[in-house]
Amino acid sequence: MKNIKRIFIAIFLIGILSMSTILCACNTDDTPPCTLALTQFYSKDQNPYISDYFDDETKLNIAEKITSVEELKYYCQEKQLKVFDETDTTLKSDRVSKKLKEYDETFFKKHAIVLLFRFNETTDYYTYDSTDIKDGIMTINLVTANGNTPTYITTHIRIFEISKKMAKKINLIQVEERLGELDQKVEIKIYENGVWLKTDEKIINSTEELSQFLNSDIHENTSVEALEEFIDKLKKYDDCYFQNNSLVIIFRGRVDNRFYRVKDFDITSNTINITLSTTKLEIGSLPIWTLIACFYIFEIDKEQVANVTQINITQIEE
Numbered sequence: 001m002k003n004i005k006r007i008f009i010a011i012f013l014i015g016i017l018s019m020s021t022i023l024c025a026c027n028t029d030d031t032p033p034c035t036l037a038l039t040q041f042y043s044k045d046q047n048p049y050i051s052d053y054f055d056d057e058t059k060l061n062i063a064e065k066i067t068s069v070e071e072l073k074y075y076c077q078e079k080q081l082k083v084f085d086e087t088d089t090t091l092k093s094d095r096v097s098k099k100l101k102e103y104d105e106t107f108f109k110k111h112a113i114v115l116l117f118r119f120n121e122t123t124d125y126y127t128y129d130s131t132d133i134k135d136g137i138m139t140i141n142l143v144t145a146n147g148n149t150p151t152y153i154t155t156h157i158r159i160f161e162i163s164k165k166m167a168k169k170i171n172l173i174q175v176e177e178r179l180g181e182l183d184q185k186v187e188i189k190i191y192e193n194g195v196w197l198k199t200d201e202k203i204i205n206s207t208e209e210l211s212q213f214l215n216s217d218i219h220e221n222t223s224v225e226a227l228e229e230f231i232d233k234l235k236k237y238d239d240c241y242f243q244n245n246s247l248v249i250i251f252r253g254r255v256d257n258r259f260y261r262v263k264d265f266d267i268t269s270n271t272i273n274i275t276l277s278t279t280k281l282e283i284g285s286l287p288i289w290t291l292i293a294c295f296y297i298f299e300i301d302k303e304q305v306a307n308v309t310q311i312n313i314t315q316i317e318e
Contacts, residue, residue, distance in 0.1 A: 006083060028162070034106065034131040035161045038099045039112070041125075042155040048090045049117070051080040063118035063140070063173035068108050072100065081117075096157050112167035114160040116140060116175065122152050125261060126177060136171035143180040145261050152174075187299035188262050191233060194226030195219075196293055197251040201311045204247040205302060207239055213249075228293075246273065246305050248298040250313060260315060262296060267304055271312045277318055 042049070064078060066072045076083045083097045091097040103113060127145040131138065140160070182188070196219035204210050214231060237247060252260070263277035276296075 002025045002160075009159060015317050031107070033166065034114075036128050037161045038095065038157070038159040039128070040096050040155075040157040041153045042157070043152060044121070047155050048088070048094055049081055049157070050119070052084070053056060058100065059251045060119040061175070062115055062119075063175060064115045064162075065112060065138075065167055065173065066103075066115060067112045067167055069103065069105055072103060075115075086260050087167075090153065092296075096159070098157055107165075110164050112142075112162055112164055114138070114162060114170075114173060116156070116158040116160070116173075118156040120156075121152050125153070126156065132159070133169055135165065136169060138170045138173045140173065140175045142175060142177045144178075144183045145180060174192075182262065182265055186265055188265075188300070189295075189297040191230070191295045191296060191297065192254075193293055195222045195295075196253065200251055201313065202247075202249045203305055203311075204249065205239075205305075205307060206242045207237070210237060210242075211248070227282055244302055246300055246302045248305065248311070250274065250296040250298075250311070252276075252294045252296070254294050259304050260294070263316070265298065267308065270309045272305070272308055273314050274311065275315065276315045278315070 044050070064075060066075060073084055075081075080093060082088050083100050085091060125145045126142040129141040129143045131140050133139075140158075198217050202213055202217065204213055214234070218227060260276035260278045262274065264273070264275040266273050274296075286303055
């Protein structure tokens with residue numbers, strides 16, 4: 001009987017040791033529990049973080065790990081980021097400044113943050129895709145979000161929250177930007193303009209059709225200046241382009257001043273299905289502009305739309 005008990009206890013202890021080994025192996029994964037806490041885009045005139053410090057192009061981008069309140073304040077002072085400047089009234093309603101001031105010593109006991117500031121003028125709208133840590137390098141992956149913003153963005157700001165344990169593994173932070181899957185399939189351009197159309201969508205296969213479109217589908221209330229600007233954007237689509245390509249143009253009046261990105265674009269049988277998506281969670285994360293009318297211009301292989309007879313457009317919030 002004693003031998004049976006000893007065997008049972010031995011088996012039990014071996015089981016515990018085996019389970020501990022398995023759990024330890026699971027915890028060796030270097031993929032961090034990373035949370036994107038804030039995204040903010042600024043246009044040039046709205047940006048409270050542009051200073052003389054960034055006149056030097058070598059300083060244009062920031063990717064930094066912060067592990068304490070003291071470190072955060074020192075870093076903002078060093079980079080001339082006016083987060084804690086109480087005399088600057090423009091920061092009272094600023095989302096980035098508000099968020100950074102929320103991080104106290106209690107938060108930093110178990111967590112850290114990663115600041116990502118990218119100071120570069122662009123019309124590309126990048127969205128966060130994923131993060132990984134390998135060999136001490138944290139890589140933040142950003143992908144194009146299916147189109148361009150209708151205005152120039154000068155600053156992309158993101159704040160990530162990570163565990164203190166994972167923060168200790170980070171020696172370097174790098175950012176990788178790449179085309180999203182949809183952008184690899186079809187070229188998308190988004191323009192804000194004062195031109196109003198009589199039709200909501202159009203497929204154009206030649207310069208003749210483009211000319212006809214500009215002469216017959218433009219609303220008579222469109223100003224001469226706005227029309228000239230729009231035509232100027234379409235000048236690059238010449239006979240050479242239309243040899244193998246077509247244009248799909250979608251028009252949307254934007255009386256609610258909301259920016260919709262192209263989430264999905266696919267062709268089934270004789271129909272183009274397009275989904276336009278806008279966020280309802282991060283109000284104010286995009287630059288504020290007065291959207292009058294928005295054009296979504298898709299550059300696509302002519303053979304893909306050869307049999308298309310209709311276009312279905314769906315607008316969603318998510």
